[in-house]
Structures are given as C-alpha cells and as structure tokens.
Amino acid sequence: MLKPLGDSSILVQLGDEIDSALNQRVHTLDALLQSIPTVIETVPAYCTVLVHYDPLITTYNQIKNRIEEKISQLDESTHRPSRRLEIPVLYGNASGLDASTLLSTSFDLVAATLGLSPSELIRLHSEREYTIYMMGFTPGFPYMGILNEKLTLPRLSTPRTRVPAGSVAIAGSQTGIYPVDSPGGWHILGHTPLKLFDPASETPFLFSPGDIVKFIPTN
C-alpha cells in the first residue's frame, strides 16, 4: 500500500504488526529501492519504508510506479543477508545517571520488579539474538526485539532527563542501546563500552537496520 506523505515522500506499508518475518521483507524491499536513481533516501521501520524523493526531478506517479515494480519483485528476492554483531555488556547498576532518579533506574530494581534473580535477568536478556527492526529516536538508536516475555515492563512514566551513551535498556517487548547522552524512558540493565555513533568517522554507525545483535555479558 503506497500513500503520499507530503509532496516529496511516499510511505510504503507492507503490513500492520511488529513481526520478524514482516520486518525482514521491509529490509529486503529497502535494499531493492536503493537502485531507483530518483530516490534520495529511505527510512525502513517495523512494517513500512518511507521513500524520500526530489519533486523537482520526478513526479509522484513516476516514483510510485518504480516502487511498485520493486514490490512485485519482492517475493522472488532472496533476503538480504543480515550481519551478526556481538555486543559486550557490563550488566549491573548504571552509573552516570542523574542522582535524583538513580534509585528508580537500577538493575537491582528491575530484577526485583520482574521477580528475577540478577543472574536470571542477565541470562534472559543475553540468550536471544535480536533483530534491529529500525533505527531512530537519536542518531544510531537501534530498536531491537523480541524480548522474552518475562522481561516485559512498561516505560517509565516520567522519562529520565539524561541517560548516558552506551546504556543497554528494555521497554515493552524491545531492547535498545542509547548511542548518545539523551533523555529516555527505558529501564537500564547495563552498559556497553562500544561507541555506536561517531560523526567524525567514515562509517559513523556501528549498526544498520536489519542487523542481528547478540549481547555478551562481561565483567
């Protein structure tokens, strides 16, 4: 289903749910769309791809036809191979949070709220491989899933004003990593020393949408 979003973007909707197979199709289509010369850039998300184009050089109908051709090739296309990345995580109470909210954000409190021992919490979070469904919120923030349902927690009702870069966190059925210091309402389980975003680098991002991530507990 294709719909305009303003006069220079088209939203392609492939489904209406958060689902790994559907999201794989999104990333496969996203790869196919890159060969259309009038596409400026794309934003793959859970079940949609937003396609940005320049209306000075193409029309809505022209770009719509090109996208429809790519959608029709989707079923014969092999899945774009996913990269698999291992991310070291130091699980435990986060440091560097603003002091006023420190107590409400600790690893221990999450474990207690979920009724899990610390080691169980670490095992349940790190045993699965997660797909990066989409990236956004801040530069390089990966939305990953699906979490074991024993780890489901609603977001904090009041987001923290500052979550340090590298914080590994959970909310709902998803997990993510804060790439830059920012406000945030997810529950922090630990910290990775890896840099997810470096604007000065030739390759500024560690992750790409569609990558597979495995957390490795470290000391």
Added chain:
Amino acid sequence: MLELLEITGIATLQDSGRRGWNKFGVPTSGPMDWFACQAANFLLNNPPNSATIELGLGEITFHALRNTVLAVTGAGYEVENYIWTFPLWTTFYVRAGWTVRVKKTGGGNWAYIAIAGGFDSPVIMGSRSTYLRGGIGSALKAGDVLHSFTPTTDLLKLAARNFLLVGQDLSCPYKTQPEGCGTYVIEVIPAPQADWFTPEGIRAFYESEYILSPSFDRMGYRLQGPPIEKAITKELISEGMTMGSIQIPADGQPIVIMADAPTAGGYPKIANITRASLPLLAQCEAGVSKIRFRETTVDEAREKYRMLYHPFGI
C-alpha cells in the same frame, strides 16, 4: 572572515541539509525556511548548497575581518551598522573593520546570513548543517571566527542586489502574506493516517484557526487550537516522517515536525505541509499569526514548489 561579537537567540550554520542518514536516525536538518536560505545564496551567486548562518529569535553582531559582501534574508529582521540600515532580501558591501548587527524588528523567526563564496566549516557526514542534539556541529557563540570560500564573482558586482529585482518572477512566499500579521494559509496533503480521525476532528483541522505556541524550536512547532479528535485509538507502529508532518498526540493539539525532528515517530499524522508552504509556517509569529490549513494535491503542490524554486534554476 567574520568575527562574532554578540549573539542572543540561537545561531547555527546550515546548508541545504544532510541527506542519506535518515535511516540511522539522523535528521536532515538544514534551514527552517528553505526559500530564504536558497535566496541568500542565490543573491551572492554562491553554490546552492553553501552554508549560511541561520539566526533564530535573537540578534547577532559581528565584525568583518576582510572586505566582503553579505546577503540577509528571512522575516522579522533588519541589518544595520553605524551608517546605514538595510532591509532583508538584499546584499550589502561590508568593509574590513566594520561592525554589523542583524537586528530583530518584529514578526518572523528566522534570518539567513550568507557570505560571498559561502561559509567554510567542517563537512560532517556530507553536510555543514548543525544538528545540536546529535552533537553534530555546535551553536555559534561570541568569539567564533567564521571563514569563507573565495567568491567566484567580483564583490562589487554582488553589492546591493535585491531579490525582488533579481528573482525573475518575484514569487517570494511572503509576497502575498506580509510577515508576522494576518492569517497564514498553509497548504497540506492528507497523510497516511488521515482516516484515523473523526469527521469532527477533520473539520476542526481544516476550518479552525491555530496559533503557534511559544515553545517551539528547530525540532517542532506545537500549535494551539480546537483539539482534533481521533476515531481510532490504537497505537501507531512507529514509521518514518518528514519535515512538515503534522502529528496529533493524545491531547489533540497538532505538532509539526521541523528540520531537526526525529526521522520516525509513533503519533498518527493527519496531514503534511507542502514544501511551498513550509517557509510560511516556519516564519509564523508565536501567539500572533493565525494559521489555517487548506487541502491540496501532490500534483498542485509540486507545481507551486517548482514555481517558487524557479528563480534558483532547476
């Protein structure tokens, strides 16, 4: 070369934007008012993607370290030194040693200061645009010295050019709607979730007047007016969005996504402002300007955008 002496409000360098990184969560950034930014570079024969100073809601005073020509465009400002005052949409010769001030005069939010040759600053991820929340570039501050590229056109030929004389068809977006007063008619195209709202909600959106809330910035413009009611209350699964997307959160008050906004979001979108109308919204005066939305089609919006863009060459 300019040395910045005093800045109030927010001043950043912006070129035409950073493309290709939206899928990683990096907004396009670039100017809030693309037309004014393009016009400032156009007046100086600069490459269209040259960096300009975007000045928002404040004033800037600087000192020229070399002879140069500047162009200032936008709404709600004028330019002065000890001797003269210049209106916007013109170029003016500045001698080494002169102190120049871009001064707030009234309605309108953003001014663009271009320099002959274009400002030279580090290119980060393909662009000179500043994105403060992402740590890309930084806000300009007193003491900064800004360098520029060597202009390709003789400075005297660039002095005292006026956009309304140079732009062939005078299609300045503010021409019919004087800055900072009256009602702004903003054209929109219905967005993918336009059918998530009740008929009353849709009517409120197209038939009421909205005003810009004083808490606005480069990320988003919050509007105030009759709330827009939803018929579908399920959560939207986050999807990509773009400058001009009008989100309706739970309180029914529209939020317009602007240049530095997140690249994706989870509030339903009722409509999307056209490129031709974005400069008008960008320059609306908070609490004063009245905003009305009018539905248009993708094809009509494209025609208007092409006409506005015409003076800059396609």
